[in-house]
Amino acid sequence: MRSKAMPPTTFDLLADDDQQPARTEQIGEQSFVLRGFALPWVEQLLPVLEKILLAAPFRQMVTPGGFTLSVGLSSCGTLGWTTDRSGYRYTRIDPVSGQPWPAMPEVFSELAQAAAREAGFHHFEPDACLINRYLPGARMSLHQDKDERSYDPPIVSVSLGLPAMFLFGGFERNDKSQRVPLFHGDIVVWGGVDRLRYHGVLPLKDGYHPQLGGQRINFTFRTAG
Ligand code: SIN
Ligand code: FE2
Numbered sequence: 117m118r119s120k121a122m123p124p125t126t127f128d129l130l131a132d133d134d135q136q137p138a139r140t141e142q143i144g145e146q147s148f149v150l151r152g153f154a155l156p157w158v159e160q161l162l163p164v165l166e167k168i169l170l171a172a173p174f175r176q177m178v179t180p181g182g183f184t185l186s187v188g189l190s191s192c193g194t195l196g197w198t199t200d201r202s203g204y205r206y207t208r209i210d211p212v213s214g215q216p217w218p219a220m221p222e223v224f225s226e227l228a229q230a231a232a233r234e235a236g237f238h239h240f241e242p243d244a245c246l247i248n249r250y251l252p253g254a255r256m257s258l259h260q261d262k263d264e265r266s267y268d269p270p271i272v273s274v275s276l277g278l279p280a281m282f283l284f285g286g287f288e289r290n291d292k293s294q295r296v297p298l299f300h301g302d303i304v305v306w307g308g309v310d311r312l313r314y315h316g317v318l319p320l321k322d323g324y325h326p327q328l329g330g331q332r333i334n335f336t337f338r339t340a341g
Pocket of ligand 1 (some may be wrong): 246248256273283315316317334336
Protein backbone atom coordinates (compact mmCIF):
# COMPACT_ATOMS: atom_id res chain seq x y z
CA MET A 117 0.00 0.00 0.00
CA ARG A 118 1.23 3.49 -0.73
CA SER A 119 1.91 5.74 2.18
CA LYS A 120 3.10 9.28 2.61
CA ALA A 121 6.59 7.89 3.07
CA MET A 122 6.66 6.43 -0.42
CA PRO A 123 8.55 8.65 -2.83
CA PRO A 124 6.78 9.49 -6.09
CA THR A 125 9.83 8.55 -8.15
CA THR A 126 8.15 5.58 -9.82
CA PHE A 127 5.46 7.82 -11.24
CA ASP A 128 6.28 9.08 -14.69
CA LEU A 129 3.51 10.74 -16.67
CA LEU A 130 4.91 9.36 -19.90
CA ALA A 131 5.45 5.84 -18.62
CA ASP A 132 3.56 2.89 -20.05
CA ASP A 133 0.47 1.85 -18.12
CA ASP A 134 2.18 -1.24 -16.76
CA GLN A 135 4.90 0.89 -15.17
CA GLN A 136 2.46 3.05 -13.24
CA PRO A 137 1.22 2.12 -9.78
CA ALA A 138 -1.61 -0.33 -10.30
CA ARG A 139 -4.23 1.79 -8.68
CA THR A 140 -3.70 5.07 -10.48
CA GLU A 141 -6.20 5.71 -13.26
CA GLN A 142 -5.64 8.47 -15.76
CA ILE A 143 -8.83 10.31 -16.73
CA GLY A 144 -7.24 13.23 -18.56
CA GLU A 145 -3.87 14.45 -19.73
CA GLN A 146 -3.15 15.79 -16.23
CA SER A 147 -6.01 14.17 -14.31
CA PHE A 148 -5.79 11.07 -12.16
CA VAL A 149 -7.86 8.95 -9.82
CA LEU A 150 -5.68 7.61 -7.03
CA ARG A 151 -7.65 4.60 -5.86
CA GLY A 152 -7.57 4.09 -2.10
CA PHE A 153 -4.83 6.66 -1.64
CA ALA A 154 -6.46 8.18 1.47
CA LEU A 155 -7.22 4.86 3.17
CA PRO A 156 -4.08 4.80 5.35
CA TRP A 157 -4.93 8.35 6.51
CA VAL A 158 -8.60 7.94 7.40
CA GLU A 159 -8.05 7.07 11.07
CA GLN A 160 -6.19 10.35 11.47
CA LEU A 161 -8.54 12.44 9.36
CA LEU A 162 -11.85 11.62 11.05
CA PRO A 163 -11.21 12.89 14.60
CA VAL A 164 -9.74 16.11 13.22
CA LEU A 165 -12.71 16.53 10.91
CA GLU A 166 -15.03 16.18 13.89
CA LYS A 167 -13.29 19.08 15.63
CA ILE A 168 -13.48 21.27 12.54
CA LEU A 169 -17.19 20.62 12.25
CA LEU A 170 -17.80 21.65 15.86
CA ALA A 171 -16.38 25.10 15.05
CA ALA A 172 -17.78 25.32 11.50
CA PRO A 173 -20.82 23.02 11.13
CA PHE A 174 -22.20 22.06 7.73
CA ARG A 175 -24.63 24.61 6.38
CA GLN A 176 -26.83 24.88 3.30
CA MET A 177 -25.65 27.74 1.14
CA VAL A 178 -27.57 29.72 -1.45
CA THR A 179 -26.30 30.44 -4.97
CA PRO A 180 -26.40 33.93 -6.48
CA GLY A 181 -29.35 32.67 -8.52
CA GLY A 182 -31.28 31.87 -5.33
CA PHE A 183 -30.95 28.07 -5.32
CA THR A 184 -30.07 26.26 -2.12
CA LEU A 185 -27.21 23.79 -2.64
CA SER A 186 -28.20 20.24 -1.73
CA VAL A 187 -24.68 19.59 -0.44
CA GLY A 188 -23.85 20.81 3.09
CA LEU A 189 -20.67 22.91 3.15
CA SER A 190 -17.93 23.78 5.58
CA SER A 191 -14.27 24.74 5.21
CA CYS A 192 -10.94 24.78 6.91
CA GLY A 193 -7.78 26.65 6.01
CA THR A 194 -6.96 30.32 5.64
CA LEU A 195 -9.68 30.73 3.05
CA GLY A 196 -13.13 29.18 2.93
CA TRP A 197 -15.35 29.07 -0.13
CA THR A 198 -18.81 30.55 0.34
CA THR A 199 -21.76 31.52 -1.76
CA ASP A 200 -24.78 33.69 -1.08
CA ARG A 201 -27.08 35.94 -3.08
CA SER A 202 -24.23 38.35 -3.80
CA GLY A 203 -21.89 35.75 -5.37
CA TYR A 204 -19.25 33.06 -4.97
CA ARG A 205 -16.07 33.97 -3.14
CA TYR A 206 -13.39 32.97 -0.68
CA THR A 207 -13.46 34.55 2.78
CA ARG A 208 -11.12 34.47 5.78
CA ILE A 209 -14.07 34.62 8.17
CA ASP A 210 -16.78 32.00 8.43
CA PRO A 211 -19.93 34.07 7.87
CA VAL A 212 -21.92 31.82 10.24
CA SER A 213 -19.59 31.93 13.26
CA GLY A 214 -18.01 35.32 12.57
CA GLN A 215 -14.67 33.64 13.38
CA PRO A 216 -11.79 32.69 11.07
CA TRP A 217 -12.29 29.30 9.44
CA PRO A 218 -10.69 26.48 11.48
CA ALA A 219 -7.02 26.07 10.59
CA MET A 220 -6.13 23.38 8.09
CA PRO A 221 -4.80 20.43 10.12
CA GLU A 222 -1.33 19.31 9.13
CA VAL A 223 -2.57 15.83 8.30
CA PHE A 224 -4.98 17.35 5.77
CA SER A 225 -2.35 19.36 3.93
CA GLU A 226 0.15 16.48 4.06
CA LEU A 227 -2.36 14.15 2.44
CA ALA A 228 -3.25 16.72 -0.22
CA GLN A 229 0.41 17.33 -0.99
CA ALA A 230 1.22 13.63 -1.18
CA ALA A 231 -1.69 13.07 -3.59
CA ALA A 232 -0.70 16.06 -5.73
CA ARG A 233 2.87 14.74 -5.93
CA GLU A 234 1.64 11.31 -6.93
CA ALA A 235 -0.17 12.96 -9.84
CA GLY A 236 2.91 14.92 -10.90
CA PHE A 237 2.14 18.25 -9.19
CA HIS A 238 5.00 19.17 -6.91
CA HIS A 239 5.01 22.01 -4.36
CA PHE A 240 1.22 22.11 -3.94
CA GLU A 241 0.42 24.52 -1.09
CA PRO A 242 -3.31 24.36 -0.36
CA ASP A 243 -4.76 27.26 1.63
CA ALA A 244 -8.39 26.19 1.33
CA CYS A 245 -10.16 22.92 2.04
CA LEU A 246 -13.82 22.89 1.16
CA ILE A 247 -15.69 20.17 3.03
CA ASN A 248 -18.79 18.87 1.25
CA ARG A 249 -21.36 16.61 2.87
CA TYR A 250 -23.66 14.62 0.60
CA LEU A 251 -26.69 12.95 2.11
CA PRO A 252 -28.73 10.63 -0.14
CA GLY A 253 -30.14 12.66 -3.03
CA ALA A 254 -27.56 15.45 -2.74
CA ARG A 255 -25.74 16.27 -5.97
CA MET A 256 -23.40 18.81 -7.48
CA SER A 257 -24.19 20.07 -10.93
CA LEU A 258 -21.48 20.49 -13.54
CA HIS A 259 -19.26 23.46 -12.80
CA GLN A 260 -15.70 24.71 -13.16
CA ASP A 261 -13.58 25.72 -10.16
CA LYS A 262 -12.88 29.29 -11.18
CA ASP A 263 -12.84 31.39 -8.01
CA GLU A 264 -9.14 30.84 -7.30
CA ARG A 265 -6.58 33.56 -7.99
CA SER A 266 -4.35 31.30 -10.08
CA TYR A 267 -5.18 28.20 -12.07
CA ASP A 268 -1.60 26.92 -11.89
CA PRO A 269 -2.06 24.76 -8.77
CA PRO A 270 -4.16 21.59 -9.13
CA ILE A 271 -7.38 20.53 -7.40
CA VAL A 272 -7.14 17.61 -4.98
CA SER A 273 -10.46 16.00 -4.13
CA VAL A 274 -10.76 13.31 -1.44
CA SER A 275 -13.78 11.00 -1.17
CA LEU A 276 -14.89 9.41 2.09
CA GLY A 277 -17.94 7.36 3.01
CA LEU A 278 -20.65 6.34 0.55
CA PRO A 279 -19.68 5.88 -3.10
CA ALA A 280 -20.67 8.50 -5.67
CA MET A 281 -20.66 8.87 -9.43
CA PHE A 282 -18.29 11.71 -10.35
CA LEU A 283 -18.76 13.41 -13.70
CA PHE A 284 -15.58 14.59 -15.36
CA GLY A 285 -16.36 16.72 -18.37
CA GLY A 286 -14.60 18.93 -20.86
CA PHE A 287 -14.08 22.65 -21.14
CA GLU A 288 -17.64 23.46 -22.21
CA ARG A 289 -20.63 22.66 -20.06
CA ASN A 290 -22.18 20.56 -22.83
CA ASP A 291 -19.09 18.47 -23.59
CA LYS A 292 -19.56 14.78 -22.92
CA SER A 293 -18.62 13.76 -19.36
CA GLN A 294 -16.85 10.63 -18.22
CA ARG A 295 -18.59 8.82 -15.38
CA VAL A 296 -16.07 7.93 -12.70
CA PRO A 297 -17.29 5.97 -9.67
CA LEU A 298 -15.56 7.22 -6.52
CA PHE A 299 -15.22 5.13 -3.39
CA HIS A 300 -14.14 5.67 0.19
CA GLY A 301 -10.47 6.66 0.17
CA ASP A 302 -10.21 7.58 -3.52
CA ILE A 303 -8.58 10.88 -4.49
CA VAL A 304 -9.05 12.72 -7.78
CA VAL A 305 -6.33 15.18 -8.81
CA TRP A 306 -6.69 17.43 -11.83
CA GLY A 307 -4.64 20.40 -12.91
CA GLY A 308 -2.44 21.87 -15.59
CA VAL A 309 -4.15 21.65 -18.96
CA ASP A 310 -7.17 20.02 -17.25
CA ARG A 311 -7.53 22.55 -14.45
CA LEU A 312 -10.72 24.14 -15.81
CA ARG A 313 -12.57 20.97 -16.76
CA TYR A 314 -16.23 20.85 -15.81
CA HIS A 315 -17.06 18.34 -13.09
CA GLY A 316 -19.97 17.35 -10.88
CA VAL A 317 -21.52 14.57 -8.84
CA LEU A 318 -24.73 12.61 -9.58
CA PRO A 319 -27.36 12.37 -6.81
CA LEU A 320 -26.00 10.23 -3.97
CA LYS A 321 -27.60 6.84 -3.59
CA ASP A 322 -28.86 5.60 -0.25
CA GLY A 323 -26.49 3.34 1.59
CA TYR A 324 -24.55 2.70 4.73
CA HIS A 325 -20.82 3.07 5.19
CA PRO A 326 -19.28 1.38 8.26
CA GLN A 327 -17.17 4.42 9.20
CA LEU A 328 -19.28 7.33 7.96
CA GLY A 329 -22.84 5.99 7.99
CA GLY A 330 -25.34 7.30 5.48
CA GLN A 331 -23.26 10.08 3.96
CA ARG A 332 -20.40 10.95 1.66
CA ILE A 333 -17.80 13.51 2.71
CA ASN A 334 -15.58 15.20 0.14
CA PHE A 335 -12.58 17.41 0.84
CA THR A 336 -11.58 19.69 -2.01
CA PHE A 337 -8.13 21.19 -1.55
CA ARG A 338 -7.16 24.26 -3.51
CA THR A 339 -4.71 27.09 -3.53
CA ALA A 340 -7.19 29.94 -3.57
CA GLY A 341 -5.35 33.10 -2.55
C1 SIN B 1 -16.59 19.81 -5.85
O1 SIN B 1 -16.46 19.92 -7.05
O2 SIN B 1 -16.47 20.77 -5.07
C2 SIN B 1 -16.92 18.47 -5.20
C3 SIN B 1 -16.58 17.27 -5.98
C4 SIN B 1 -16.92 16.01 -5.20
O3 SIN B 1 -17.74 16.06 -4.28
O4 SIN B 1 -16.37 14.94 -5.53
FE1 FE2 C 1 -15.62 21.72 -7.99
